[in-house]
Amino acid sequence: MSGLAIDDAAWSSAWRWRSPTDKLLLCLGLVVCASVLPAWPGDVLVGATATALALGPARVPPRIFGRAVRLPMTFIALGTVTAVLSIDDGGIGWAPDAAERAGSLAGSALAGSTAVLLLATTTPISDLLPALRRLGVPAAVVEVASVVYRLVFVLLDSLRTIREAQTARMGYSSLRRTYRSSGALAAAVLTRSWDRARRLQEGLAGRGMETGLRVLPEVLPSSWVFLGATALGVGAIVSVSVALS
Amino acid sequence: MSHRTLAGAGLVIGYERTRPVLDGATLTVPAGRRLAVLGANGSGKTTLLRCLSGALRPLAGTVTLDGVPLAHSRRGLREHRQVVQLVLQDPDDQLFSASVAQDVSFGPLNLGLPEDAVRSRVVEALDLLAVGHLAGRPSHQLSFGERKRVAIAGAVAMRPCVLLLDEPTAGLDPSAVADTLAALTRLQEHDSTVVMSTHDVDLALRWADDVAVVVDRTVVQGPPEDMLGNDALLARARLERPWALTVGARLRALGLLPEGTLPRDAAGLLAALPDRPGVPT
């Protein structure tokens, strides 16, 4: 089975064994800094810190991190340009403070995306879900989410293989055939997902499932050093930004 | 855990609208012995194992454990499942959690064990299957053979007295088959009675102490040599005679093998054959 690049990175990151709560606090701290602080120097510091942590101590492969940072770029570029365009009766032109607004908008979006990516490339979702449970999300919802996470990979694998089989038989060779094939593909994946759920149900009943899908998360204890460094680092970013702006 | 005797008598098992898949099947899983359930695709092997595990309620007949009939009540089933575990053929039908360790912890948690005990069961089960190193990996990064062994570990963590495995070697290459068989031997030494279904007659001959052939909606059980040497039975079951018995019989006729039990595989055959020409046994 082939996975998703960001998820693969999370499972093999050097921070895999750190407490998910620690990583969540660090990234949320950075995310909040990115949206509250001005673009210079706040967003630049957040982006640089998140990237340095990911590529340095967390040892996320630079290629994966770089590619993932580029993913939201289309939206950010399109959104930013639209936001700073101005329409008046004469037509379309740049808003008066276009450059500055564009910089601050794109800056906080990029910095925020990088901070979320730091979390995503170091923490598998199956480590984050127990944290949701502690935050008060009902067990049933967390269990549904954990099944979604597992089945996403099973279904993606089916999707890719079925699509390859269709392509081999010329399935996507014209617009009409592309639609026909895509419809059959979606239906096949959906029926598969139902079959899978039914058979999982029987397999789990055999292992004593009665009320829910309770599992024992790994013990990943919090590190006071990590939390202290997080507080210091986020504090430093805030003070430097406030001082310089 | 200890070996216990699981049996089914006069089992009629059917799906709606069709005639029964099995109609009067009787078999015994002798405590501590290796039973291979042999049958062609679609003969009803899986149905039989599902019935023995309690997942499927027979229309008639009874499943017994040390002679005590299984009650298909909530409580009866719960007790049965603590003793008998079934591992399905497709590991993706069993792995519901992306994390290997979390998945294996599911069964022991359902037994109501304290966390420490669950953790040690998870380690024990993964080690018995020689997949302890996969504990921190996600199931979607594992190979098919690894997923199969993790799925078995999920059942083993329940410490079943009887472990039923549906085609545990299907789709595995020779070295993965060898690893799986070695793991099954460890389980047996750990006091689990192991039953596997297969359509690989050579494997059944090599591995099993007893063979149950699923044929014509019923089950014929006996020693491997008798079952796998019975051409009429095998033809009805759409199976083949293992090569070792075919070749062994001829070599015995040629005076090259001693009377008695025929060798069960190539290694046994080589060991039984004379080393040099002209030394008849």
Next chain:
Amino acid sequence: MSHRTLAGAGLVIGYERTRPVLDGATLTVPAGRRLAVLGANGSGKTTLLRCLSGALRPLAGTVTLDGVPLAHSRRGLREHRQVVQLVLQDPDDQLFSASVAQDVSFGPLNLGLPEDAVRSRVVEALDLLAVGHLAGRPSHQLSFGERKRVAIAGAVAMRPCVLLLDEPTAGLDPSAVADTLAALTRLQEHDSTVVMSTHDVDLALRWADDVAVVVDRTVVQGPPEDMLGNDALLARARLERPWALTVGARLRALGLLPEGTLPRDAAGLLAALPDRPGVPT
């Protein structure tokens, strides 16, 4: 349709992020001959077949058809797919229509053929695979062996010159294996060159004219007896020597088999052995 020579030279194939699965693999599928691609699970058999079929673009090296390199353009791939078809291991990845006939018609319809031609192709393909009687059935009601053969029919309806099959016998019982092999022989007589991947060394010895072993990220190709009798190669490839070669070698040493090619299966061995004791060859 006619037999054509498919080849790959210096193929480096990898998915991003990891080192290549195959690194400098070279092999030739001789027109009209049966090639078995042997390898352990995860060795890269499927990757190799996917590359030969055009589904996967190699990082380096070329795939050629009768010496002409495959262009990975839209048009190049379209032409390639009319000549080379790959059937994946899991039939459920290939059956996505409501009925068997509809499913098999998917490819010919996409070729833009008129309805009559499509209909006759469907009938032809199903008949070649001996599953014509299943035409009107929904695919999900078929047995695993039937689904596997219908999936092959879906590719055969494209009338490929070269048919690549990924583990066509995996999970099949002996009689379904025999049916599938018989169908492959009919395809070959129908001018399709057939390649199959497998990890079943006994099957490869019995069936193949040529064997390509996928080992250490590359491919070693040669006659079945040489490849499957090479213990060092087989060990590196995590495969086993076929029993027929092991037993045959000893029997030849004992003077019971003539010099020359060893028998490839039990029937061949019985035929080659003397009938009565004391009649040395």
Next chain:
Amino acid sequence: MHIAEGFLPPAHAIGWTVAAAPFVVHGARAVVREVRENPESTLLLGAAGAFTFVLSAIKLPSITGSSSHPTGTGAGAILFRPPVMALLGTVVLLFQALLLAHGGLTTLGANAVAFAVVGPWVGYGAYRLTRALGGGLLPGVFAGTAVADLATYVTTSLQLALAFPDPTGGLAGAVVKFLGVFGVTQIPLAIGEGLLGVLLFRALTVNARPELERLGVLRPAAPAAEGPA
């Protein structure tokens, strides 16, 4: 197109999170109730969520030459009902943010309003309306999936316009701008998603009739013998 992390001003991010909350909580309650009554629905709901996630990996070409990914909000709403989709959609958005760097955490609320609340509800409304007006299943599905796609992107445009009013044109000017970029360009793609929905349901009515009946999308054809499942 999901609103990227950090793109919305903090007040807007918080406001949309508050707006999404009641719908998501309502969906969560429905899920908890459902799971308590039938423990096995955990797996079916998980499968539904995974399908919604995977559906967005299908690439749909458009007549104009561009291509996009279906939102899946309409098909999901017709199959699993809008309340459940509010929760499943939010889970899927969270996973897209973490697995695909698509969307974000602070913008999860805003995206949930567009993809998990407005899209499903409006799409479901269009589906029910079409069927009530005598349209069959497939016209209903077309209306439902196409309208859901369009409603999702109109909502996204409005959210962006509210956050970034035009300095001269004001809110109205901003709405025009963002609709032009994110909404109107979506019309051919919404038609594409509608077509995909029709093809999907047409296949399902043949391949998976019992499931559609179980979900209440199709009425049982005849008083067929009800066997124990």
